[in-house]
Amino acid sequence: MSKNIESFSDFKLNRQILNAVEDAGFESPTPVQLKVVPLALAGHDVLGIAQTGTGKTAAYLLPIIMKLKYAQGDAPRTLIVPPTRELVLQVERQAMELAKYTDLRIAAIYGGVGAKDQLETLQNGVDILVATPGRFIDLYRKGALHTKTINTLVLDEADKMMDMGFMPQIRQILEKIPSKRQNLLFSATFPAKVEKLSEEFLTFPERVEITPQATRASTVSHYYYKVPNLQTRARLLQYLLKDESFEKVMIFVRTKDLANQVFNFIERKIEGGVRVVHSNKAQRSRINAIRDFEAGEIRVLVTTDVTARGHDIKGVSHVINYGAPLVYEDYVHRIGRTGRAFQSGEAITFADEADLLHLMQIEKIIREKIPEKPMPGVIEIAETPFNEKQQIAREIDHFKRKEGPDYKGAFHEKKPRPIKKSSKSGVKKHKRRRK
Numbered sequence: 001m002s003k004n005i006e007s008f009s010d011f012k013l014n015r016q017i018l019n020a021v022e023d024a025g026f027e028s029p030t031p032v033q034l035k036v037v038p039l040a041l042a043g044h045d046v047l048g049i050a051q052t053g054t055g056k057t058a059a060y061l062l063p064i065i066m067k068l069k070y071a072q073g074d075a076p077r078t079l080i081v082p083p084t085r086e087l088v089l090q091v092e093r094q095a096m097e098l099a100k101y102t103d104l105r106i107a108a109i110y111g112g113v114g115a116k117d118q119l120e121t122l123q124n125g126v127d128i129l130v131a132t133p134g135r136f137i138d139l140y141r142k143g144a145l146h147t148k149t150i151n152t153l154v155l156d157e158a159d160k161m162m163d164m165g166f167m168p169q170i171r172q173i174l175e176k177i178p179s180k181r182q183n184l185l186f187s188a189t190f191p192a193k194v195e196k197l198s199e200e201f202l203t204f205p206e207r208v209e210i211t212p213q214a215t216r217a218s219t220v221s222h223y224y225y226k227v228p229n230l231q232t233r234a235r236l237l238q239y240l241l242k243d244e245s246f247e248k249v250m251i252f253v254r255t256k257d258l259a260n261q262v263f264n265f266i267e268r269k270i271e272g273g274v275r276v277v278h279s280n281k282a283q284r285s286r287i288n289a290i291r292d293f294e295a296g297e298i299r300v301l302v303t304t305d306v307t308a309r310g311h312d313i314k315g316v317s318h319v320i321n322y323g324a325p326l327v328y329e330d331y332v333h334r335i336g337r338t339g340r341a342f343q344s345g346e347a348i349t350f351a352d353e354a355d356l357l358h359l360m361q362i363e364k365i366i367r368e369k370i371p372e373k374p375m376p377g378v379i380e381i382a383e384t385p386f387n388e389k390q391q392i393a394r395e396i397d398h399f400k401r402k403e404g405p406d407y408k409g410a411f412h413e414k415k416p417r418p419i420k421k422s423s424k425s426g427v428k429k430h431k432r433r434r435k
């Protein structure tokens with residue numbers, strides 16, 4: 001690829017998709033997205049070796065949504081097969097999020113529940129079908145699934161699928177769908193079984209391998225504080241920034257809104273100058289902010305992960321993670337901003353209860369423990385407001401569901417809707433549907 005792709009708008013995606021990406025809070029593409037999206041858009045078969053936490057789901061969903069564009073006919077045109085019910089629901093949720101400004105119909109089918117609702121969903125028409133292998137075969141045998149229009153197949157977490165003994169079902173699925181199609185196969189690891197599957201299933205695939213960059217610069221010391229809520233985070237931040245050794249500080253936050261809030265707080269309370277960088281800022285303002293920060297004209301740069309990947313900013317004394325990153329690899333990218341070129345640096349993470357779970361996963365990737373530092377005694381711990389408590393509980397629930405397929409959920413969530421009934425664009429489905 002000759003053109004340098006850095007942001008989502010550099011991909012050949014339409015406005016509806018870009019708006020949904022923005023709403024999802026994705027600031028810049030992850031490495032697996034940078035590689036997979038253009039290849040899949042160009043129609044290649046792709047073999048992606050990438051773990052959960054790299055952004056691989058959106059890497060295949062975005063080109064699929066782009067390719068499908070709008071609702072058409074009644075039978076599915078894309079089939080996504082993950083190994084477990086939980087993963088099916090997770091992929092469905094992400095597909096709905098990224099296709100929310102289109103009228104594409106997304107349906108999830110999986111075992112362990114009655115088939116009645118799922119059958120009804122299929123009858124209403126489907127564009128993207130997300131299915132566990134067993135339930136797909138069941139409903140196919142019942143005559144409820146029409147497979148002739150399927151022209152894209154995704155096998156997700158293929159290694160898990162093989163471990164769970166799904167090879168016979170996969171073979172059956174391959175027999176039942178048209179052989180002329182685009183295939184995308186994702187796997188966290190690449191054992192012989194998956195290699196064999198990929199040989200059977202992919203045609204001249206483009207191979208994309210993302211091994212999480214797992215080495216932390218040895219010049220960076222890192223640790224975390226347990227900080228239960230936003231109010232306390234702000235107090236700890238203020239306390240830390242009183243220390244003059246924090247001379248060039250990058251603060252990473254997950255969303256643009258939070259970036260703006262932290263920026264406003266620092267601007268009011270802390271000396272030394274501060275700027276904020278995120279994807280809603282014009283390119284020129286971003287470049288200027290980074291340049292001024294590099295030149296030492298401002299002390300603090302608040303940013304989303306737009307600047308975690310890429311930009312080599314020199315001489316950063318401290319990186320503060322205002323919460324753990326959800327794309328776990330970004331931890332290494334973020335803290336890699338400090339301790340560059342043999343200078344020493346410190347990376348500090350503020351972690352609420354949900355962040356602690358993400359940190360555990362990050363520890364697995366970097367293969368080391370991140371030490372905890374006790375909260376400085378002078379900091380008064382604020383009460384967590386109800387809304388924030390709910391938000392944290394929801395995130396913990398989401399995490400547990402993702403990690404353990406059998407987790408039933410402590411936080412009562414609405415039953416997942418099996419299909420997206422309407423689109424935000426307000427366009428009536430029957431008008432846009434084409435036969």
Ligand code: AMP
Pocket residue numbers: 025026027028029030033051052053054055056057058326327
């Ligand atoms: P996955 O590896 O697909 O399980 O994704 C891991 C998490 O990263 C999910 O919570 C996604 O919503 C999130 N995610 C995916 N792509 C991005 C991105 N470009 N920027 C920020 N978060 C992302």
